[in-house]
Amino acid sequence: MEREASRIFAKSLNRSNGKEVLLSDHTNDLLKALDSLKPKINSEKLYQLIKLTIYLHDLGKVLPYYQHSTVKNKEYYPFDLTNIPHSLFSVLWIDKEKLKELIRKIDTISESEVEDYKNFILSAVAYHHWRENFSELIRFSNNDFERLNDVLNGRKKLFEQLIKNLIEGVKGINEFEKELIKFDTEMLVGLTRGVPFSEYSIPPYQLYWLPKRIDLNDEKSLEWIKLSGFLMRCDHFASYREDSGEDEEIEISGIHFSAIKENIRGRIKSVLEKSGKTFEEEKVWQFNEITENDDGNNCILIAPTGYGKTEFSFLWSKGEKFFYTLPLRSAVNQIFDRAKGIFGDGDDDVMSKNRKVGLLHSDADIYLLGDGGETDNLKTYDLAKQISYPVMVSTGDQFFPYALRPPSYEKIFATFSHSRLIIDEVQAYDPRAAAIVVKFIQDIVRMGGKFLLMTATLPDFIKETIEEMLEKLIEKSPGIKPKTIDLYKNDEVLLNNETIKHKVNTILIENTEKDYTIPSEQLTSIIKTAENNKRVLVILNTVKQAQNVYDRLKAELKETEYENRIWMLHSRFTYSDRRSLEKETLEKEFNNPKSDEKERGKILVATQVIEASLDIDADVLFTEIAPMDALVQRMGRVLRRYRDNWKYNEEEPNVFVWVLNNGYESGQGKYVYNEELLRLTKQILLLSNDDLVLTEKEIVQKLNENSAQTKPNKKESKKKTKAKKKETAEKAVIETVPQNNCYHLSEYQKYKLIKVLYDDALLKRNEGYKKKFFDTIDLLEAGYMSDRKEEAERMFREINTITIIPSEQKANFKSSLLEFIENHSQDNNRLYTLFKRKVLYKYIVSIPYNPKKINKDRYNSLEYWIENEDYNRNDLWQKRFIRWCKGIYFIDYKYDEKIGIDTYNQTQKDYDETFL
Secondary structure, rough: OOOOOOOOOOOOOOOOOOOOHHHHHHHHHHHHHHHOOOOOOOOOHHHHHHHHHHHHHHHHHOOOOHHHHHHHOOOOOOOOOOOOOOHHHHHHEEEEHHHHHHOOOOOOHHHHHHHHHHHHHHHHOOOOOOOOOHHHHHHHOOHHHHHHHHHHOOOHHHHHHHHHHHHHHHHOOHHHHHHHHOOOHHHHHHOOOOHHHHHOOOOOOOOOHHHOOOOHHHHHHHHHHHHHHHHHHHHHHHHHHHHHHOOOOOOOOOOOOOHHHHHHHHHHHHHHHHHHOOOOOOHOOOHHHHOOOOOOOOEEEEEEOOOOOOHHHHHHOOOOEEEEEEOOOOHHHHHHHHHHHHOOOOOOOOOOOEEEEEEOOOOOHHHHHOOOOOOHHHHHHHHOOOOOOEEEEEEEHHOHHHHHHOOHHHHHHHOOOOEEEEEOOOOOOOOHHHHHHHHHHHHHHHOOEEEEEEEEEOOOOHHHHHHHHHHHHHHHHHHHHEEEEHHHHHHHHHHOOOOOEEEEEEEEEEEOOOOOOHHHHHHHHHHHHOOOEEEEEEEOOOOOHHHHHHHHHHHHHOOOOOOOEEEEEOOOHHHHHHHHHHHOOOHHHOOOOOOOOOOOOEEEEEEEHOOOOEOOEEEEEEEEEEOOOHHHHHHHOOOOOOOOEEOOOOOOOOEEEEEEEEOOOOEEEOOOOOHHHHHEEEEEEOHHHHOOOHHHHHHHHHHHHHHOOOOOOOOOOHHHHHHHHHHHHHHHHHHOOOOOEEEEEHHHHHHHHHHHHOOOOEEEEEEEHHHHHHHHHHHHOOOOOOOOHHHHHHHHOOOOEEEEEEEEHHHHHHHHHHHHHHHHHOOOOHHHHHHHHHHHOOOOOEEOOOOOOOOOHHHHHHHHHHHHHOOOOOOHHHHHHHHHHOOOOEEOOEEOOOEEEOOOOOOOOOOOOOOE
16 A cells, blocks of 8 residues: 655654644744845845755755664654765756746746756755765765665665655645656766766855855855855744744844934943033034934944943944844843843843844843743844844854854844844954954945944054955945044044043062062052042952952951952952952943042952943052053043043043063963063053154154164174064053153044054064954955854954863762752753853863863863762753763863962962963
């Protein structure tokens, strides 16, 4: 008796909450998502091509191996056939000639384009789930295809059953002719005879296949990217809906520009009224720059810290979908909370259909959990991962690595083709990461998106590179030329040096080689300042230095009223402890604006994790030397509160910069900051009051004259010459300045000194810091692609860390693990997030990895401990814990909730002090 067609499952019952999701259901879910995206696609031709691709993308799930092993469809018939990735197998079920006929029916497609669009569809289908082993599978002859050919040739009824399953599997989708489904026997024979799969379907990734793609013109390449990208976006969103059972839109609508403007108007008015000022919209620069008729073109905004750049960026969005990026998670969290107030999220404790703002970074799920609202806040996180919100706030590492085009970059590029990108504080990235950001800007503009880059400290070479990289695009579309808004040049108050928030005291410290200890008299100054009821911020360049200063201050303050009014913040705390410290210090003790009520003094010791874009307000800053643009960012945390036409005329300085006469800073001028930038900054800081009124060109000339005294002796070795040149240059400067160099520094003068720092005459393009930036630009422009997303992320971050649990915490960790098992059901689909929050994030810390100093072997790993420790023998729990704890090690360090990883009382010797 002839068998009925077997149902084709698209997903396993476990993944879809026990509900059947058939191939036809899944395909229909993708088509619904596509219809929602249609206004964003903005091309009927492209919409029809994506529709065709969706229909074809999962035909390969007819494979018996996939049905039995992957989705656990126990009733599926037939029972065998070899294992082939279902996306590759889908291509074998497409009638290529029929596909071309359907492409011809789409308006505006000419006969000469049909072959290209057919190839785009086949590529999108084959590689919409790229796997690391695909490179080998598609480059060479494959035994799996030979076995498949043998089985199909010998079993006609089996083959007919597969056809029957597939025809039935697409039942209900009437938009396309079923004749499109036809097994490509000729292709299978070719694959068995050694023709690589890549000859039938061009891979979109890896440089190896780049020659096959370069014949396409730029417009065609963009269509290929969008076709693949929108397919992935629809596929991922359909899976999310099927897994969660949530009835959400792939693109949540935003609020109208008029509502955004009204909300920002209210915010600015409130700030002004608290300062005793009257709100006059015509005098508010943000409203003057963004008008109703301005469509918000690409823009570069340069303005001082605390000048309202964030409010400008919200106006610039014009009510369209946008992504707001920052380098640091703590700053991202603050902007997320501010954005919710502007874009109308309503009650934070109740999940609302009106929620408009999403948050993305590595700990976003834990941050959103906060103190409650588990279900609703994790739903917010899930939708943020689907990039569905009209406002997305994230760290840069969530998107910028896609400039290296790792697998699935098309999804991100397709989304940015109808979105806006806001980049805040680009200078905070290292030169390689900054180059990747610049390349990403070029990519999204090419795709049709828009960007706003805004900062208080933008080196000219970055701005000029952006303009150069957009030049060819501007020739084709003049409207994309970025508008530059430089308030330092446009604002007369700034230009005339009338905005002065800081009086800087450069303090020269005598030290011996490799001794970077801050002298006791400087700590005494910190304490006296706090005792004068000031908020005091102390920023050091390394955790080791910060802990040293904190411990010594804490000892001095013992049994005084200030003993509990000192805190420390850096990156080497557990997530739980760091979040508690951030709440106490950033959101309460050092919040902006500072209360008008008199308050007792307080001290926050920190590393540079707080220097960029954090909305905190201190009265006085003590800081190690850092590059001039980083120092300006640090100064931006002092007197951040709003005041009209600032004029700080106090006699006492409110910024103290420690400059060592021997070396640079506790990171030794090579681990934390670039030595070249530190050397130039040191010379800039030691300029006199008279020098500050010179033009940029004159200051550069003066600094060059100092360097001219160090011309090398040709007979000396390069190493000795370099060392002597640096020593002589520093000595020449230091010997000609007073011990304490003190001056008022206006916002415009800061701007000028940053331009001096990066001037080509001082910081040459083909050397050191700039060379790293331009070498990366050249590499990316040459077409470099990363094989894996993880590799792209590593290149962007350029850090090598290891995640550890201090060995002394083993017993506590075990107790937490047992408590978690006792209190949680294994059926909870939020289990990993809850495990992170309630167990992992109480114990894990990221530290620099030095293989010579840290023993990273299997026996120290958390995986090994879980496999062998007698805590619970439930195999399912054990498998989950092993999967969740990969790459974590027990290492012998002491930990304290107030100071983090203890770099002084450690059992592990020679700790690497170079991480922030």
